[in-house]
Amino acid sequence: DAGITQSPRHKVTETGTPVTLRCHQTENHRYMYWYRQDPGHGLRLIHYSYGVKDTDKGEVSDGYSVSRSKTEDFLLTLESATSSQTSVYFCAISDMRIGNEKLFFGSGTQLSVL
């Protein structure tokens, strides 16, 4: 299994509070992604990174920010959590080298915003 760890695994927070989710990898992969999974929507891309300090928005980036100061860590921040951000969040990594193109996913973070 790819070395990818998400923390925390579960979090309950209140509306309006800031929340940071962490994704840590030990594979030295270039690409890292944050997805959210909601019933009826599948997985939707929030933000992704293609290198240290290189990030870009996905399809559902409003209300989220990210940072990647080191290859191994990709942080997702909800500046002021809302109930609509209650979801399961998955981090993924890939190197997409020729012949090895695949994404590996973390175990997910269940976030509940009350």
Next chain:
Amino acid sequence: AQKVTQAQTEISVVEKEDVTLDCVYETRDTTYYLFWYKQPPSGELVFLIRRNSFDEQNEISGRYSWNFQKSTSSFNFTITASQVVDSAVYFCALYQTGANSKLTFGKGITLSVRP
């Protein structure tokens, strides 16, 4: 823009039946990759297969097989002689290559296999 459509939302079969999960994609890229992932009730996402746009060979892995047809932009997944352990949500996904690579998922198909 790229898009993945999994028109089936829920499928229920009896054990040992064959079942096909459909996936249709849209992309303007000539080079791309297609994936299937399985998400069992435990929640993790399990990689099943990757296919690049230049390889239209069908693939079989045990009870699983995949039919890739560029002419219809489809990448369908068949489970032969289904088992209860196949019960899961299955996602098809399209990977866009280039500097800003990203994976776009379909909404998933919930497969229930009854004993």
